[in-house]
Amino acid sequence: MVLRALVRFLKFLGALVLAALLAGVGVAATYGTQWARDLPDFRELDTLNLGATTRVYARDNSPLGTLVPKVGDQSVSRTLVKLDEISPYMTAAIITNEDRRFFEHYGLDPYGIARQFRRLSQKEDVQGGSTLTNQLVRNTLLYDEYRLARTPDRKIKEWMLSVQVERAFTKEEILQDYLNAIYWGDGGPVELYGIYAASQAYFGTTPRDLDLAQSVYLTTLVPSPRGRYTNYADQRGYMKSLLGRMVQDGWITQAQADAAWKEDLHPRGWQVAYDQSGKLTSAKLTDPTAIYQKAVTTVRAPYFVQQVEQELVRRLGHEKVYSSGGLRVYTTLDPKLQTAAEQASLRARIPYNTTLAAVISDPYTGEVLGMVGQKLRSGVKAPEWNNAAQGQRQIGSTIKPLLYTTALSTGKFTQLSMRDDKPISFPCPTCKEGVYAPKDFEGEMTYRSMTLREALDRSLNLPTVRIADEVGLPTFFGKLNELGLPPNDGTGLAAALGAVETTPVKMAAAYAPFANGGIYHTPRYITRVTTARGEVLYDSANDVERPHRVWSPQVAYLGLDMIQGVVNDLGTRQGGFSEPARIEGWPVGGKTGTSNGPKDLWFVGVNPYYVGAVWIGIQQGGDMATNIYSGVWAPPIWHDMMVSALSGKTPRTFGPPPPGVITAPLPPVGPLQNIQVALLDPTYQNAADTAIERLPERPQYQEVGLGGSDPETTVIYVDKNTGRMATEFTSPDDIAPRRVYRSQLEDYAPSDNLTPLPDETADPDAVKAFNQPGGSLPDTTPPTAPASPTKTGGSGQ
Secondary structure: OHHHHHHHHHHHHHHHHHHHHHHHHHHHHHHHHHHHHHOOOHHHHHOOOOOEOEEEEOOOOOEEEEEOOEEOOEEEEOOOOOHHHOOHHHHHHHHHHHOOOOOOOOOOOHHHHHHHHHHHHOOOOOOOOOOHHHHHHHHOOOHHHHHHOOOHHHHHHHHHHHHHHHHHOOHHHHHHHHHHHOEEEEOOOOEEEHHHHHHHHHHOOOHHHOOHHHHHHHHHHOOOHHHHHOOHHHHHHHHHHHHHHHHHOOOOOHHHHHHHHHOOOOOOOEEEEEOOOOOEEEEEEOOOOHHHOOOOOOOOOHHHHHHHHHHHHHHHOHHHHHHHEOEEEEEOOOHHHHHHHHHHHHHOOOOOOOEEEEEEEOOOOOEEEEEEOOOOEOOEOOOOOOOOOOOOEEOHHHHHHHHHHHHHHOOOOOOOOEEEOOOOOEEOOOOHHHEEOOOOHHHOOOOOEEEHHHHHHOOOHHHHHHHHHHHOHHHHHHHHHHOOOOOOOOOHHHHHHOOOEEOHHHHHHHHHHHHHOOEEOOOEOEEEEEEOOOOEEEEHHHOOOOOEEOOOHHHHHHHHHHHHHHHHOOOHHHOOOOHHHOEOOEOOEEEEEEEOOOOEEEEEEEOOOOEEEEEEEOOOOOOOOOOOOHHHHHHHHHHHHHHHHHOOOOOOOOOOOOOOEEEEEOOOOOOOOOOEEEEEOOOOOOOOOHHHHOOOOOOOOOHHHHOOOOOOEEEEEEEOOOOOEOOOOOOHHHEEEEEEEHHHHHHHOOOOOOOOOOOOOOOHHHHHHHHOOOOOOOOOOOOOOOOOOOOOOOEOO
């Protein structure tokens, strides 16, 4: 009876265990299926570049530095290297220390797993057991999951992915990816990932040149880089143990291990000493930040590279720049001109407690050639804030040439037009006492009428607001929008005196049309972007952002003539502000600006090669000391910068005036004597008409001289220099009519014209517009609403 009961009990127990096992298998299968569905695609390792470094180059292909990629929200320093670019000592040390059976297992090490379960059963901390493959999966495919939580199902996913990776990749590929992915410590502003960053940070060398002692040191950092770096005495113990195990595994000989132990090893930041046997006799961490200094490639022109980074994100997206990385970025920066801007900043004298910004651009392309975002001081790290491109500042009287040129473009004004320099007021519901009553700088008035030329030369406010009122704010604000300077909401007539905020980069772009014949170019930093393999992601030659005409060549020349007068007509003792900007042997035009307070000091100017802007002010905003004038501070810095930029250049002029411009003497009234000014020729193609802002109309041709009408053909106007359709940049003298077969129209399209050719039969007017010089199909893109900054005050000089 007892035996029979025991048998029944054993059968019941067996059935219960079997049922439990089956249930366990079912649960495991259920969860396994769920985990498998949630697994990342292991094939991503084929294209994984681990946030490879993006390299930035100047226009002469010299390196400017790197853009640091990110892992999660943390910036990382990582440059990918191939396995044959890594010291064999390094690979041997890693395998011995992290995964001695790496070449024997298939992603999971049963010995390591058993050791973990044994330690768990003994209520000890789990240590080790992870293979190199496990660690690679953890640091790449499962990085986000590990960052958020460490859970049992995450470990199962890691094992499943490891098996898949081992089945699909060679051991060499896994080892290479591991060495590029592993974390090697805190490099200060960035985290150090990969053997290249570690080699540079700790020893200032490349992975290929690591010797045995250096390789062992870096390897023993891996389990806890932050803690072990700061305790070199303990680190020596780990190194001794690893050298012994490498001898056991046959990677090195005992003689090599002894030599490595006795090596005079000096990790960055440590002052150490050894005896003849290799025993550490002293160790002092003299500079805990030493590894920071080489963690990231030094960036030349950091303020410029900062803007390159922002433009890259705008064009290619955050993911492509920060997560993918590995790009090659070719920029507009000219190293010589960058040096000119930096040296001018270093030498600049500026008021107490202020900083500055300076920029040099090419007026004919919009390319930014040099940029400084702060006042530089030798041996002092400048703030990262970039005043040249980030700081929105009131532009003061630098806006006046834009207003005066707008006035000339209407045909209702000339430089000889007279306006009063006398008190005036305007109704203003939002102003104090309901009246806007501007004053001249420091309240000085001449109480007489004067020419526009003199009013601009002396930067007088009262004639200026009269001109703005006559031109009309809608006309003036429309022109400011075309020039990339949208006025602040609610500014009113104060905008004419500089109550508009923008950056030095944009001010330089707004002055460029004076030098280039009336064309506005959007500021540009990048010419080309490729992947590491050479795939072109962006080429400025194919950019859809095209320059546009803001002044006719005639009006642009009138504006240029006026700003040259600002610099040259009056010296400082005669009441001028821009004399310090003059450059011997070179024509120069420009204008100072001082905002109320004063808060901002400006000079923006052009010469036949470059356009540039200088701003001076307090970083956080606020008033400077009284009795500070723009003309004393900003023009000398601009002059210093441009003299260096023009060094070695052949002097040249801005060129002769275009057809339709004549000269006439100013009336001999006031301080301006014996001065010739540019005027529109009233007999030249209705120059007094408001249409002068457009290109001069090309000559009218009769089709009878072109072979007569033929439905299979049409007449187009070509640029005789290129043989293709003329554009707005074609000189009128080079335009010629040609009758061509409609089937050939594609062959005559401008090489850089991305607009598809229209079907003439569908819209004859569209084709006619397209065939005009500079013509294009109607733009149906809705206008972008301007930003709405708060209302600000007027300006001074």
